[in-house]
Amino acid sequence: MTGTIVDMHVHTVRGAADSSLTPDQLIEEARRIGLTGVNISEHDRVWEPHPLEEFRERSGLFVSRGMEVSTDMGHMIVIGLDRYVAGIRRAVELRHVLDEVGGFMIVAHPFRHFFDPIHFRRDGRPPFEMTPEEAAERMTVFKLVDEIEVANGGSTPRENQFALKITKALGKQGIGASDCHSTQGVGYYVTVFEEELRDQEQMLEQLRARRFHAAEGLPAGELRPYAEQAVET
Secondary structure (H helix, E strand, C coil): CEEEEEEEEEEECCCCCCCCHHHHHHHHHHHHHHHCCECCCCCCCCCCCHHHHHHHHCCCCCCEEEEEEEEECCCEECCCCCCCCCCCCCHHHHHHHHHHHHHHHEEECCCCCCCHHHHHCCCCCCCCCCCHHHHHHHHHHHHHCCCCEEEEECCHHHHHHHHHHHHHHHHHCCCECCCCCCCCCCCEEEEEEECCCCCCHHHHHHHHHEEEEECCCCCCCCCEEECCCCCCC
């Protein structure tokens, strides 16, 4: 196929204390399953230019330097920042910073644990009972971000499907990503870009133009668009 198959949410030992995935293992697994690009998204940090370039040359993959930022509105996958900036734990400030540099902001796994009745009870809050349409309208985070991660390898089918419905209600495309922390799960969900990506600037152009879609099935050799499906509630 033409285009680039990118895992948009990847953690390695180089920048995530909770990951066991080495850069070499990531390269090997990407080659094995046919993944052609990765967006490195370590927790609240980015790879330095030299190791990033060395990894890019050695892997033969399209490589984007991203970051997963922990904010007051959840975790955000950002593309376009070359360093961590003070104050971006506030999502509104992160939005301002990205606007200044022409960056892109994706809310990661927006409904993780939302359908676990204990999750909200711990904080003394009532269970989450919004419809996708109500959540799209009322939740401030969706007014700040450029895109939504609708297929996340660490989320349940119900959580992913709810995010997909939000995305459709808002007229967005939806991002697919594994959120892998080991070799298990690399490429479980991916984002397929229409063009063969040369560099991160082209990737940003494609993201803004919505020339991509979330997909699943790559490790099994059955790549297909991620779509609505019936799930148990």
